[in-house]
Amino acid sequence: xxxxxxxxxxxxxEETGTGGTPAGAAGNGRKPRLADRLRCQIEEEIAxxxxxxxxxxxxxxxxxxxxVSRTPVREALSSxxxxxxxxxxxRQGAIVAGLSLSDLIQMFEVMAELEALCTRLAARxxxxxxxxxxERTLHDCFEAADPTRPNDxxxxxxxxxxxxxxxxxxxxxxxxxxxxxxxLQPYRRTQLTGPxxxxxxxxxxxxxxxxxxxxxxxxxxxxxxxxxTIQADTFAELAAxxxxxxxxxxxx
Amino acid sequence: xxxxxxxxxxxxxEETGTGGTPAGAAGNGRKPRLADRLRCQIEEEIAxxxxxxxxxxxxxxxxxxxxVSRTPVREALSSxxxxxxxxxxxRQGAIVAGLSLSDLIQMFEVMAELEALCTRLAARxxxxxxxxxxERTLHDCFEAADPTRPNDxxxxxxxxxxxxxxxxxxxxxxxxxxxxxxxLQPYRRTQLTGPxxxxxxxxxxxxxxxxxxxxxxxxxxxxxxxxxTIQADTFAELAAxxxxxxxxxxxx
DNA sequence: CAAGCAGTCTTTGTATACAAACCGGGCATG
DNA sequence: CATGCCCGGTTTGTATACAAAGACTGCTTG
Numbered sequence: 001x002x003x004x005x006x007x008x009x010x011x012x013x014e015e016t017g018t019g020g021t022p023a024g025a026a027g028n029g030r031k032p033r034l035a036d037r038l039r040c041q042i043e044e045e046i047a048x049x050x051x052x053x054x055x056x057x058x059x060x061x062x063x064x065x066x067x068v069s070r071t072p073v074r075e076a077l078s079s080x081x082x083x084x085x086x087x088x089x090x091r092q093g094a095i096v097a098g099l100s101l102s103d104l105i106q107m108f109e110v111m112a113e114l115e116a117l118c119t120r121l122a123a124r125x126x127x128x129x130x131x132x133x134x135e136r137t138l139h140d141c142f143e144a145a146d147p148t149r150p151n152d153x154x155x156x157x158x159x160x161x162x163x164x165x166x167x168x169x170x171x172x173x174x175x176x177x178x179x180x181x182x183x184l185q186p187y188r189r190t191q192l193t194g195p196x197x198x199x200x201x202x203x204x205x206x207x208x209x210x211x212x213x214x215x216x217x218x219x220x221x222x223x224x225x226x227x228x229t230i231q232a233d234t235f236a237e238l239a240a241x242x243x244x245x246x247x248x249x250x251x252x
Numbered sequence: 253x254x255x256x257x258x259x260x261x262x263x264x265x266e267e268t269g270t271g272g273t274p275a276g277a278a279g280n281g282r283k284p285r286l287a288d289r290l291r292c293q294i295e296e297e298i299a300x301x302x303x304x305x306x307x308x309x310x311x312x313x314x315x316x317x318x319x320v321s322r323t324p325v326r327e328a329l330s331s332x333x334x335x336x337x338x339x340x341x342x343r344q345g346a347i348v349a350g351l352s353l354s355d356l357i358q359m360f361e362v363m364a365e366l367e368a369l370c371t372r373l374a375a376r377x378x379x380x381x382x383x384x385x386x387e388r389t390l391h392d393c394f395e396a397a398d399p400t401r402p403n404d405x406x407x408x409x410x411x412x413x414x415x416x417x418x419x420x421x422x423x424x425x426x427x428x429x430x431x432x433x434x435x436l437q438p439y440r441r442t443q444l445t446g447p448x449x450x451x452x453x454x455x456x457x458x459x460x461x462x463x464x465x466x467x468x469x470x471x472x473x474x475x476x477x478x479x480x481t482i483q484a485d486t487f488a489e490l491a492a493x494x495x496x497x498x499x500x501x502x503x504x
Numbered sequence: 505c506a507a508g509c510a511g512t513c514t515t516t517g518t519a520t521a522c523a524a525a526c527c528g529g530g531c532a533t534g
Numbered sequence: 535c536a537t538g539c540c541c542g543g544t545t546t547g548t549a550t551a552c553a554a555a556g557a558c559t560g561c562t563t564g
Binding site: 032033035036071074075078079081082083090103106107109110113117170171172173176 | 284285287323326327330331333334335342355358359361362365369422423424425428
Binding site: 033034035068069070071072075090091092 | 546547548549550554555556557
């Protein structure tokens with residue numbers, strides 16, 4: 001009962017390994033449509049940066065590349081357009097949405113607030129088991145705080161934030177936050193490599209958990225906002241240094 | 253330069269007559285695709301409640317009804333699914349997403365926070381002309397505060413909130429907020445009819461504007477949060493009274 | 505030599521055709 | 535009488551075909 005209606009069709013991130021999106025456990029049908037598979041694949045390539053912003057996405061080309069007809073490709077592109085990952089002008093095809101620096105700053109600002117909101121709610125609403133789970137993810141973060149294997153920390157970090165999303169007890173908020181996080185992912189990956197960034201991140205996580213432990217919603221919210229904002233700042237700094245960042249490019 | 257990339261393809265509602273999101277004036281191409289027109293039309297019918305939650309959306313039926321082939325209908329449905337307005341199970345067609353009471357409460361919670369955030373940012377960032385514009389919309393609200401013509405107040409109210417969105421100087425945030433507002437629209441319309449609700453709303457607006465006038469971001473944020481939360485509360489009250497609200501329904 | 509224009513060519517938008525999967529009813533059977 | 539299977543209808547998913555609208559190239563012309 002209660003038609004859910006707020007989880008998207010193909011909400012990415014299934015095999016997050018340790019974490020595993022706990023909320024999205026709605027067992028989707030086991031017959032994925034071609035269009036959905038394509039959507040995930042293209043989404044992945046955009047997220048990983050294999051398709052940089054501004055790339056022209058030719059329907060026939062993609063169709064040939066994936067060995068399918070244009071129809072599912074078209075639907076995948078349409079879906080991505082609705083999600084904002086690609087931009088389509090009426091008779092001009094689709095290009096992957098290259099975000100300007102201004103766009104990114106705005107999105108990071110919203111991201112910080114959404115995460116902060118999740119944290120505030122989590123501080124008030126988390127159950128005992130959820131708190132335990134959160135502590136575990138914090139522990140994992142410290143375990144994985146090894147600059148030589150940034151992927152491990154990336155995973156642990158993700159699980160930590162997912163635990164907080166779940167703790168907010170607001171699946172809609174969690175989904176929105178997840179979506180935005182996903183969208184910003186390619187721009188966040190870069191700044192994990194900063195010197196000492198991982199240790200700082202861990203300390204910030206610990207601070208957040210401490211505030212949640214004490215059910216101090218305001219402190220927790222503030223700590224999380226700072227945590228995300230710092231990331232955004234380091235990103236902006238990094239972006240400002242590279243002049244050739246997002247201002248590209250017609251095509252090959 | 254600066255590929256925008258964050259405005260959707262078909263920001264809904266161009267010729268909605270009364271409603272009409274005013275901000276979507278981004279001069280889109282003058283050749284709207286059939287699929288986009290369909291999307292808008294179906295979206296409109298969902299928003300106005302002409303298609304209640306759980307309605308089965310048959311592709312061939314819609315195609316016949318609009319006098320087009322299945323392809324654009326299919327794309328419109330796909331787009332709506334990505335936006336979360338309809339839900340599609342892989343081989344089972346699309347139904348309009350009926351929101352459970354729990355879903356609605358969660359979404360209203362996020363809505364309140366997003367509006368509050370817009371307001372906080374607006375209090376800090378609005379230019380002089382934007383402030384003037386805001387004052388004008390407030391004035392219009394008082395002008396239209398006539399319970400006999402709820403549509404006029406609906407319009408004025410919308411313009412007021414749009415002015416605040418614009419004042420946030422964060423187009424991404426504005427777009428997200430607008431989207432959620434749109435999504436909740438059918439559930440908000442009902443509670444404007446409450447006795448004295450319009451006057452209360454006006455007073456709350458005035459309070460918000462006063463806080464913005466004084467550049468008191470915190471007060472403004474709180475006032476807006478309360479403003480939206482009150483709406484949500486009256487809705488929840490109303491919904492709780494009607495037992496047969498959204499609690500349906502597996503299928504036919 | 506530059507600019508405008510026309511023709512072609514690619515690419516998208518739409519329609520239609522075909523195949524596969526789900527839903528339902530009816531019938532046989534334990 | 536209940537249950538399970540089979541079969542047909544309906545509907546979605548995918549592929550292909552056709553039409554129109556930009557984009558590009560090359561030519562003509564001032």
